[in-house]
Amino acid sequence: MAEDNKIALLIDCDNVSHRSVEGVIDELSKYGKVNIRNAYGNWKSENMKGWEEKLHPHAIKPIQQFAYTTGKNATDAAMIIDAMDLLYTQKLDAFALMTSDSDFTPLVMRILANGITVYGFGEKKTPGAFVRACSQFIYTENLEPLDDEEEKPQEKGGTKKSRSELKQDATLVKLLRTAVEQAADEDGWSHLGRIGQYISNKTSFSPVNYGYKKLGDLIRAIDLFEIKMRHDNSVMYIKDSRK
Known part of the structure; x- marks a missing residue:
């Protein structure tokens, strides 16, 4: 049964907005239970304030990553390492990667090779290589609230095309x-x-x-x-x- 599917959600907080996270979890709930919810980034950075407010309401675990070297993305490396650990240590039915970074394309292909579904969520700037690699990809702008009142989840959703x-x-x-x-x-x-x-x-x-x-x-x-x-x-x- 789809409702019994176990899903791991890994969030690259450096490359995606916090405003769509509720919509992402709602969407994933159609396919199973999001048992693992990890968010990666440097939580000492001011840029993470919006994400901090989303952690407890959505039971998301923050994973601290310091920027050890200029030009190197420690968040990407941590997500990839954790994804591979989960792939081999947990009996998961699907992964969900919330990122706009094409560097995760090889990871998607590796997970798919094991017969596991990969749901992708990223902003419209996401490179096509990552979009096409995922089993299903949704632009996060379509999952954000229609206005600034984020406490009204029923008002989420992208504009319908005519x-x-x-x-x-x-x-x-x-x-x-x-x-x-x-x-x-x-x-x-x-x-x-x-x-x-x-x-x-x-x-x-x-x-x-x-x-x-x-x-x-x-x-x-x-x-x-x-x-x-x-x-x-x-x-x-x-x-x-x-x-």
Whole structure:
């Protein structure tokens, strides 16, 4: 069961904003329990004040890293060492790396080689190599509160892209159409779950980056597919409108 999955969240506090951490944990809760929550950085730095306020409310363990040498990132090294330790000492179902640093790309690939899912969370400045390496990647700006009142978690979420904006995204349109085609049964209809599985095996795509919580919501919004509900209106099936 997905709710039994054990997830380790490792946060690079030097390269990502504290404002999205609640949204990140909420998102990960869809896939399992975040048993390990470590945040890395130099906690004597003034830049960490925002992160300090997030530790206790979200049961996050601070890991102190001093900047021993100018130009060298001790935080990166500590995260990588801990990730490898966890990989071999804990029975984890997934890792979540919260960072905007592409230096973690080899780590992602190493974890994936062990058959373990890697969820990535980073700002929109995150290099494409890291984004593409992750099993799924979500831009943290889409998980931040819509205003400065961070105590209102129900108001989190990125701006939804309009139907016209979605249709103009050629990469998105191609991905969805290909997934629907590849997942189709003999009658030409595709089960939403199989579509999602195909996409997750192929790319780091997440509907959250487009402002939608679920893949089905995004498919409805883009309005390029026929939709049919089956099995007492509980299961969505999709067909390309062009066929």
